[in-house]
Amino acid sequence: MNITIKTHLPFAGLLLSLAGSLFAADNINPSLDEIVVSASRTPQSIKSVTGDVTVIDREEIDRLRGGSLTDLLRLQPGIQTYTNGGMGTSSNIAMRGTNDNQLIVLVDGVRMNSGTTGTTAFENIPLALIDRIEIVRSPASSLYGSDGIGGIIQIFTKRGQSNKTHVYGSLGAGSYDAYSGNAGFDSVYQALKFGAQVSNYDTRGISARKNPTTAVDKDRDGYNNFSGSTYADLEFSPGHSLGLQYLESKGKNQYDSGYIGNYLERQQQGYGLTLKNALTEHWNSKLQYNVGRDQSFSISSATRNSNIETEQRQLSWQHDYSLTHGTVTFAYDRLEQDVQTESTGVRTLDRSRNNDAFVLGYVGNYAEHSTQLSLREDHNSQFGNYTTGGIGYGYAFTPAWRLTAQYGSSFRAPTFNQLYADRFGNPDLPSEKADNIEASLRYQGQALQAKVTVFENHIRNFIQTVTSGCPAGFTSGCAVNVGKVEVQGVTLEGSLPIGEQWLVTANLTVQSPRIDATDNLLARRAQRYGNMIVQYKNGAWDWSSELTASAERYNDPANRIPLGGYALLNSTLAYQINPSWRLQARANNILDKNYVLAAVSSTVDYNTMGTNVFVSLNYDMK
Secondary structure (H helix, E strand, O other): OOOOOOOOOOOHHHHHHHHHOHHHOOOOOHHHOOEEOOOOOOOEEHHHOOOOEEEEOHHHHHOOOOOOHHHHHHOOOOEEEEEOOOOOOOEEEEEOOOOHHHEEEEEOOEEOOOOOOOOOOHHHOOHHHEEEEEEEOOOOHHHHOOOOOOEEEEEEEOOOOOOOOEEEEEEEEEOOOEEEEEEEEEEEEOOEEEEEEEEEEEEEEEOOEOOOOOHHHHOOEEEEEEEEEEEEEEEEEOOEEEEEEEEEEEEEEEOOOOOOOOEEEEEEEEEEEEEEEEOOOOEEEEEEEEEEEEEEEEEEEOOEEEEEEEEEEEEEEEEEEEEOOEEEEEEEEEEEEEEEEEEOOEEEEEEEEEEEEEEEEEEEEEOOEEEEEEEEEEEEOOOEEEEEEEEEEEEOOOOOEEEEEEEEEEEEOOOHHHHHOOOOOOOOOOOEEEEEEEEEEEEEOOOOEEEEEEEEEEEEOOEEEEOOOOOOOOOOOEEEEOOOEEEEEEEEEEEEEEOOOEEEEEEEEEEEEEEOOOOOEOOOOOOEEEEEEEEEEEOOEEEEEEEEEEOOEEOOOOOOOEEOOEEEEEEEEEEEOOOOEEEEEEEEOOOOOOOOOOEOOOOOEEOOOOOEEEEEEEEEOO
């Protein structure tokens, strides 16, 4: 791989020192093991996963109270984020240099990607509803179908973990007139477990543009979000259960485009039914039916508005058969997508497509060896058949050291906008196809944990929005295939307890996501970025600080508009008043850095927040 590694991040030396001390111990701590489901569609130990997986637990989520899901994801290895302004504005995720529409996002198993853009409104999924997140930075098409070129993020909402009634809630306030409140409960009645939660966040915000050229764009652009979720699980006999779930999130944010009254209102819904059956001692069946809806309405001028409605209906029937040294999985998936768009009352798009797929997978463990195989055949009413596969192998040559390697193919069908949007789309666009290979060396000792992962992703028929060379009348640009993109890189990550009270974690990604034909970097992708987190606990006190840094990027595909590198310092201080009550304060951008994540043009940047604080009082019944 042709990557020049120049690590100017202030914590790079720490990572190197961690790697140098890996040989100090060779003991494994069973408590460090976790169970994940996203990497293979079946529960498996994270130690046996051959792909690159991260689990974000409840404690890490709670540290960012008052922040956003994007803020949380930015701290993870291999992930970059950028927003078009302050809280509530469009948020985008680039995993290992891939596009935000090359990522599958599930919330409790429900697809949340928009059918029109292929992206997910991360800004409207509040942290208050989330219990756990699994991130798979490996191709996911052979398990989940289209869009899995970069990987998968699966979000799990809060659910009761005991047989007792549990009540929780939080109130908070902070800079930019920000206020939040959330409350929820979990309970049990005989064989029925159920619960619900609601969350509200409101802020006057900041101006979405840093240096607006018109007076009306110098105002503050506010944001409000109201969200809720509920669930019920009934075990009607041993090994047989029926579950219901519902999630709704509604966000409204103002933005800048030269008109004083413009805003975007976006509503997301996800609901479903799950039937689980233990057919025999070794054979389990899971039948799911889910519906995901995404609706947005925006006003961009006194005479122009737009409305977009997307619905995705998903049926999945999965069978898992356990063997002596592994599990065989067979599944049938069906996805139906409908999209309707209007511009100022005129219907501009009304399309639908459906996809049928069969999945065969195997996860095996034998002594020091672990394997993972997957094969998927997709048949789409729009783009025809496509076959993807994956193979992974891991070898634990000591109880603490493990080497893994994995290959996976993936694809992404063009979105409805890229195919059919008025004066933008091209119905002849072929699907993107990719081949990814990676290898990692992992160490998991009694205290120290570390991992080095090398990856290379070759993406063909890469689809990009361009503004030149488009057909006449395409005033907003057009979607075109720009050929082959190669993403090469390496990720380093580690964590080290220091005594009983301190914990240091860090990650660093060095990558080169480039278009072959021009050798240009993909827009808004840094070649070096990472994080360092220091945590301290002493009795009732809990303190942590995060340093996030990124090298220079370019805002445009032509690499003519540079975005300077930056470093941010954030910190959280909490005091446990008693077992149920916790007081917490968080400060972001403590050094008040003037930085840019994205730009409108060479002269107008999207704004970012200066120093800001958020204080919350939290209750968790014990």
